[in-house]
Amino acid sequence: xxxxxxxxxxxxxxxxxxxxxxxxxxxxxxxxxxxxxxxxxxxxxxxxxxxxxxxxxxxxxxxxxxxxxxxxxxxxxxxxxxxxxxxxxxxxxxxxxxxxxxxxxxxxxxxxxxxxxxxxxxxxxxxxxxxxxxxxxxxxxxxxxxxxxxxxxxxxxxxxxxxxxxxxxxxxxxxxxxxxxxxxxxxxxxxxxxxxxxxxxxxxxxxxxxxxxxxxxxxxxxxxxxxxxxxxxxxxxxxxxxxxxxxxxxxxxxxxxxxxxxxxxxxxxxxxxxxxxxxxxxxxxxxxxxxxxxxxxxxxxxxxxxxxxxxxxxxxxxxxxxxx
Numbered sequence: 001x002x003x004x005x006x007x008x009x010x011x012x013x014x015x016x017x018x019x020x021x022x023x024x025x026x027x028x029x030x031x032x033x034x035x036x037x038x039x040x041x042x043x044x045x046x047x048x049x050x051x052x053x054x055x056x057x058x059x060x061x062x063x064x065x066x067x068x069x070x071x072x073x074x075x076x077x078x079x080x081x082x083x084x085x086x087x088x089x090x091x092x093x094x095x096x097x098x099x100x101x102x103x104x105x106x107x108x109x110x111x112x113x114x115x116x117x118x119x120x121x122x123x124x125x126x127x128x129x130x131x132x133x134x135x136x137x138x139x140x141x142x143x144x145x146x147x148x149x150x151x152x153x154x155x156x157x158x159x160x161x162x163x164x165x166x167x168x169x170x171x172x173x174x175x176x177x178x179x180x181x182x183x184x185x186x187x188x189x190x191x192x193x194x195x196x197x198x199x200x201x202x203x204x205x206x207x208x209x210x211x212x213x214x215x216x217x218x219x220x221x222x223x224x225x226x227x228x229x230x231x232x233x234x235x236x237x238x239x240x241x242x243x244x245x246x247x248x249x250x251x252x253x254x255x256x257x258x259x260x261x262x263x264x265x266x267x268x269x270x271x272x273x274x275x276x277x278x279x280x281x282x283x284x285x286x287x288x289x290x291x292x293x294x295x296x297x298x299x300x301x302x303x304x305x306x307x308x309x310x311x312x313x314x315x316x317x318x319x320x321x322x323x324x
Contacts, residue, residue, distance in 0.1 A: 006253040040133040043079065043163055044072035047139075052097050055147075059113035062104050064097040066125040069139075072249060081166030082137065089159070093125070100145075107147050114175050122146050127159075130216040130223075135255055136169055137161045138216045140225065140267055156225040158214045161268060171210045172257050182206045184248070185224060189231075190240035192272065196236050197292060219259040220276055222252075223243050242274040244284070277306070290317040 027312035047067050054063030067079050072077075076083040104121045113119030123145040131138040139159040160169040172178060182205035189201060214225045221244040228234040238260040267273055273287045288305040304311045 018031075027304050040135060040260055042260070042263070043082070043132040043134060043137060045129055045132040045137055045139075046070040046072065046127060052101055054323045056118070057108070059115060059118045060108045060111045060121060061113075062101070062108045062121045064100045064104070064123045066093050066097050067127045068093070069127065079163055079166075082161055082163050083166075085161050087164035097123075104147065111148055119148065126268075127232060128268050130218045130265050132163075132256070133260075134163050135258060136217060137163055138169075138218065140216045140268065151234070154228050154238065156214050156227045158225065159218045160215075160217065164256060168216055171213055174215075174222060174253055175251055176253055178210060179186070180251075182208075184243060185241050188243070189226075189239060191239065192274075193232075193239060196232055196239075201231060217256060218265055221247070221265055223274070238268075240270055240271065240273070244276070283307075 034300045047069060047166075050066060050068050052064045054061065054065075054269045055244070056062075068090045071079065071083050100123050104123075108121040111119040111121060113281070123143065125141055125143045128140040128142070129138075129215070130140055137160070141157040141159055143157070144152050145155075158211050161167070162169050168183065180203045185205050186201040190198060214227070216223050221242050223240055226232075226239040226241075228237060230239075232239060238269045243251070245252060245259075250256070266286070267289060269289050269291070271288070273289075275287055276283075276287045277287075285307055290304050292301045
């Protein structure tokens with residue numbers, strides 16, 4: 001992806017605080033003792049940036065950017081298995097990034113740019129924290145790869161760790177019944193993207209193996225993510241479908257329905273994101289975060305749209321926290 005000014009990096013990662021959760025009863029794994037109740041506690045997950053050396057040669061910019069995962073010192077000691085899982089993730093990310101750099105070298109040699117409009121051969125991976133507590137750490141990883149051509153390639157991955165064991169949480173760990181999943185996903189996606197022409201989604205999803213779905217979980221439900229070309233044309237972009245806890249309570253393992261009253265999560269840009277911003281009404285909300293351009297064509301502020309209405313800048317700044 002083409003490089004931006006430092007300020008554009010600030011705007012690329014957004015955090016939204018939502019206050020619609022509620023603390024539920026004890027999860028299934030402690031129900032053997034009905035007198036024991038647990039409340040989910042947050043885990044200090046840190047997402048940082050690291051770069052392989054980016055270089056400019058013959059007006060071609062080549063580079064790979066990815067993010068490392070970490071825990072606070074306190075929680076590294078409290079959750080050693082999760083800390084080890086993060087270390088493994090970081091090692092694998094470094095290996096993949098180095099491999100990409102070697103892949104880009106011959107590609108960059110065949111590209112041409114000029115001083116004022118250089119060519120790019122780059123890849124970037126960004127991680128969006130969806131949930132981090134004493135049950136599960138769920139992250140959405142977006143990978144963008146550009147090696148010339150009309151457009152970059154985008155891919156989405158769900159990363160879900162058991163906080164106590166560091167092992168990967170499977171879809172079947174979260175959902176007690178996946179038999180009806182193809183029908184539910186078909187209904188959700190066709191309703192949300194009513195203007196998109198799909199093939200037989202139910203048949204497509206029926207052929208998915210459970211480990212082939214890309215999913216994340218937060219404190220309101222589970223979200224399934226579909227990369228461009230996966231179920232629709234590239235021009236349609238990334239698609240997502242959310243299954244709410246309160247809509248299908250019997251479908252979920254109760255251990256993952258635990259929710260604090262207040263929490264924060266990071267959201268990707270330019271996506272239709274489903275959230276319930278007010279638990280006291282019957283409405284589910286749709287949030288879209290984008291950037292506004294100034295007169296010089298540079299990003300200078302964020303735009304937040306809720307249910308089709310763009311919030312005024314003052315309200316937007318109260319809702320969004322920007323950080324590098």
